[in-house]
Structure formats: structure tokens, C-alpha cells
């Protein structure tokens with residue numbers, strides 16, 4: 001007795017989509033069918049606990065088999081099975097509420113978006129039609145005496161008939177389409193690798209007959225060279241228990257490290273692992289690793305950050321971007337949750353509130369882990385920071401400083417007075433009496449910073465100075481503004497405010513006296529600097545260039561590398577040391593109305609530029625001026 005039935009309208013649309021699919025990831029059909037099989041076993045197991053009519057302690061398994069010649073691939077389970085009505089309701093209709101919504105979305109989608117949406121999960125059973133032109137489902141429910149067969153080419157209708165069946169459960173058989181791209185699904189190695197990729201952690205064994213070769217042996221049991229026989233063995237393709245499903249205290253660090261190396265193809269143990277298990281409104285497990293070495297392409301455009309996403313141990317996607325903030329892009333690992341809504345496209349899922357909640361929580365756990373490492377295993381933290389510190393600084397700066405409070409205690413700095421890194425909290429703890437600011441200076445290294453003329457007064461005071469060597473440093477500091485109330489101050493920006501009132505008064509007085517000279521210098525340099533002033537910071541050195549608060553020279557340099565930002569400049573102020581002999585020389589030139597004043601002023605400015613590491617506007621001019629001076633001074 002067989003009967004032909006029409007698919008429901010929505011099903012027809014979905015089927016049509018699957019049949020015409022040009023989705024490149026067709027292989028996910030296997031994951032979908034294996035998940036269905038696993039769900040059916042779950043149901044049987046669950047019901048058998050309370051229903052005495054069901055067999056208990058059944059040996060659950062999922063069996064894959066294929067017939068190359070007939071192009072058949074089957075997925076069989078010994079789960080709950082389907083009655084006739086269930087077949088009609090489950091396979092002839094899209095039952096899930098999300099599906100019609102999904103189809104709605106698809107209606108207005110562009111071709112490209114369609115591909116993205118098909119990559120979603122929950123398309124379920126119908127995904128079989130991406131690779132098969134006919135599917136038959138043989139099923140025997142525990143709640144029915146009879147078995148039924150569903151058969152359809154996925155077009156208008158399907159056929160349901162009573163059938164013979166010698167097992168309880170369901171067997172889905174795909175008649176694979178013709179074409180090379182579908183041949184893969186008839187290859188035992190390929191099937192094995194797909195199972196490992198997508199369904200490795202399904203709780204029930206996924207078995208398949210595997211054909212291998214064995215060397216034949218002679219009568220004495222010695223292998224015979226070149227003679228092999230076929231051997232068929234049943235293999236379990238999946239490893240079943242995901243390590244992250246175990247209790248935290250049942251898993252050793254060694255096991256986690258092994259898992260990491262195998263799964264993420266690293267030959268070294270990770271620097272740290274983080275195992276998070278959250279039960280509450282949203283249930284999930286996260287297993288995070290910090291690789292010892294940064295991936296070689298971490299800073300390239302092509303690098304894709306992300307964690308793998310699983311739902312109930314079933315692999316969903318490889319790089320879920322929104323689980324990882326940019327500044328932690330180097331982490332590897334996975335999240336497994338049973339609560340995600342899988343009826344939406346990957347793209348939408350990535351941006352869902354649940355993913356956001358998980359991401360926030362995982363981020364906090366990683367930060368706490370790093371804080372603990374800094375406190376308890378400083379050497380290891382320094383190793384971390386040497387590799388990834390720049391990312392943490394970037395994290396402070398990113399998003400207009402949104403994360404600065406979370407991250408400010410994770411930054412380490414070199415300083416002029418110490419050989420080791422210090423944290424900001426350690427710097428503040430060791431601030432001198434009367435020291436108001438956290439001082440910093442940019443430079444290639446400690447020695448370069450120590451040699452800066454602007455260091456004169458800070459050195460004299462004995463204040464320590466953070467040495468900033470990364471491009472992002474000044475940006476991060478400018479966005480932090482202060483650390484626990486202590487403001488940051490650049491040694492070559494704005495007013496340093498380090499002199500006593502008397503000293504300041506004296507300089508002010510001198511500036512008043514030398515006003516016309518300063519005006520003259522300003523006039524000569526009017527195209528280059530905003531002002532020429534007497535310095536409050538120089539002690540030994542004759543001259544330096546400083547910038548007003550705001551954009552610093554360092555920022556200017558960094559932005560100059562970006563074609564968009566090259567117009568942004570720091571405001572330059574030339575500071576002269578009134579106590580230096582050179583100042584006297586200039587003053588004499590001025591008083592004598594000597595035209596050499598022009599050459600001197602420009603050379604002063606050029607020197608200051610060079611000290612700042614800013615390239616000269618016109619090196620040839622500079623050289624000409626130097627020559628002029630050298631010739632003039634030559635004694636022979």
C-alpha cells in the first residue's frame with residue numbers, strides 16, 4: 001500500500017532551493033543527517049528511562065554505509081524512529097517555527113546572501129537534496145508495529161508506503177547525484193574525514209565498514225612480500241567524548257595541551273589554557289588557548305580571528321568572529337553551547353545577543369587569567385607580553401577606550417631607571433614625593449630616550465620615565481589620560497611644570513628681557529614653528545622641539561604612515577636654553593645685526609628636528625648652511 005502526498009508549500013520552496021543550490025559547502029548534509037540520527041537516539045534513551053515498553057541499555061550506534069556502484073550512501077540509527085504520521089509531519093512539512101522565517105529572509109536575499117543563508121544550520125533533513133536526487137527514509141518507530149518508507153525526488157511530492165524493516169530506528173539512503181563533486185561522498189576516507197571534521201564529538205559511535213589491506217602470511221606466519229589481501233573491519237569514526245564535556249577537575253593540563261596541539265596543529269604546548277564552564281541562563285563551555293608563538297600572519301589582513309562554535313557537541317562553524325574581540329585575535333579554541341538559536345544564518349547568529357554575552361564573559365575570563373599570570377607567574381606573563389603586548393595596548397586604544405579600565409593593569413612598560421618591565425601600578429607606587437605625573441617619552445629604546453634634551457630636568461628630579469617604543473603606545477596613553485587619578489605627561493609636550501616658582505619667575509623675566517630676540521627668531525622660523533620660547537626643561541642641552549598638548553610628534557609619525565592621516569601635524573614649539581653658551585652667541589649676532597642670525601636660527605631648528613627623529617624638510621639646505629658655517633669658522 002503506497003500513497004503519494006504533496007509537500008507543503010514551504011517545504012517545496014526549501015527543497016527547490018536545496019536542489020538548485022550552488023552552495024559550496026554541500027558536505028554539511030552529512031553533519032545534518034548524523035545530528036538527526038543522534039537526536040533520535042537521544043530521544044530513545046530519554047524515553048526509555050521512564051517508559052517500560054522501551055528497551056533499556058540498548059547499544060546505540062549510527063552506521064554509515066555506501067555502495068559505490070549504485071551511488072548510495074546510508075545513515076542508519078537505532079533511535080526512536082518515526083511512525084507514519086511523524087514521517088508526514090516531520091519530513092513532508094517544515095515543522096520548525098524558524099524555518100518559515102528563514103524562507104522569508106531568503107525571498108529578498110541577493111544571490112550572495114542566499115549562499116550565506118544556506119550555510120545556516122537547521123535546514124536539516126532537506127540538505128540531503130544538495131547532494132542527492134532521490135532520498136529514501138526507512139523507519140520503524142518503537143510506537144508502531146509497522147515500518148514505513150518515505151521516498152522522494154524532492155520535487156512536488158513524496159511517496160509513503162508500508163515496508164519491511166528488520167531493525168528499530170531509521171535509515172536514510174541518499175541516491176547521490178552524478179558528477180565528480182559528489183563522488184567524494186562514496187569514498188571511505190572522505191567520509192571518515194567529514195565525520196571527524198563535523199561530528200567527531202557525537203556521543204554515540206558512528207561506525208562504518210572500512211576496507212583495508214593486510215599483508216598475506218606464509219605457513220610459518222611470515223609476511224609475504226608484495227602479497228596483500230582485502231580486509232574489512234568496522235571502524236568507529238568519531239572520538240565521541242569531547243574533552244570540554246568532561247568535568248574541569250577530571251582533565252589534566254597535559255590532556256588539554258595534547259588536545260590543543262592536535263586540534264590546532266601546533267607542535268608546542270600553549271602558553272596558557274582557559275577552561276570555562278557556565279551554567280545559568282545561558283549554558284556553555286569554552287576552551288581557550290593562548291599559543292606560545294603568535295601565528296605568522298597575525299597582523300596581516302588575511303588573518304581571521306575567531307573561535308570554533310559547537311552546538312551540543314556538533315560542529316557549527318570554524319571562525320565565529322564575534323566571540324573574540326580584536327585585541328585577543330591570537331586566541332584559539334572553541335565554544336560549545338546548547339542554547340543557541342540555530343535557525344538563523346551564520347551571519348546573524350554571529351551577531352546574536354547570546355554570542356555577545358558569551359563573548360563578553362569569555363573575554364573577562366581571559367583577562368582574569370592574564371591578571372593571575374602577571375601576579376603569580378611573572379616570567380610567563382612577560383613571555384606573553386613580549387609576544388602579544390602590542391595587542392593589549394591596541395585593545396586599550398580601540399573603541400575609543402571602551403576597554404581601558406579592563407586592560408590598564410595588563411600593560412607593562414620599560415622605564416629609564418629599571419632593567420625590568422613595570423606595571424602602571426608599580427610605577428605609581430614608586431613615584432617620588434611631590435611627583436604629580438606619570439612621565440613618558442617615545443624613543444627607539446631606553447638609551448635614545450635618556451639622550452633626549454627634554455630629559456634634562458626630569459633626570460635632575462630623579463623621576464622615572466616610561467619608555468614607549470611601539471607605535472600604538474602614545475595613542476593608548478592619550479586615551480587612558482590617567483591611571484587611577486595620576487595623569488600621564490609626555491616629557492616633550494606642553495608645560496612640564498617642574499620648576500619652583502622662583503625659577504619660573506626668573507625665566508619669565510629673562511623672556512621679557514629677550515623679547516625682541518625671541519620675536520626675531522619666531523619671524524625667521526614662522527613657516528616652521530608656532531612659537532620660540534625659553535625652555536623650562538632644558539638644563540645642559542641648547543635646544544629642543546616640543547609640541548603642544550594634543551597631537552604629539554610620535555603620533556604625527558605614525559599617522560604619516562597612513563595615507564589618510566598624513567596631513568595631521570603636531571604643533572611645533574622651539575625651546576631654547578637661555579643658560580647655554582649658544583644662546584649668548586645668538587644674542588650677539590642679533591645685537592650686531594649680523595645676517596648669520598638667519599643661518600643660526602634655521603640650524604637650531606633643524607637640529608631640534610633631528611633630535612626628535614623627524615626628517616628635515618630640505619637636507620640640502622641644511623647641508624648648505626652647515627658648509628657656510630664651517631667655511632666661516634675654518635682657521636686655515
Ligand code: ADP
Pocket residue numbers: 032036037039040077079080081082090091096122123124125126169170
Ligand atoms: P530538525 O532535526 O532540526 O528538527 P530536520 O529537517 O533535520 O530538522 O528533521 C525534521 C524532523 O524529522 C526531526 O525533528 C525529527 O522529528 C524527524 N527526523 C529526522 N531524522 C530523523 C531520524 N533519523 N530519526 C527520527 N526522526 C527523525
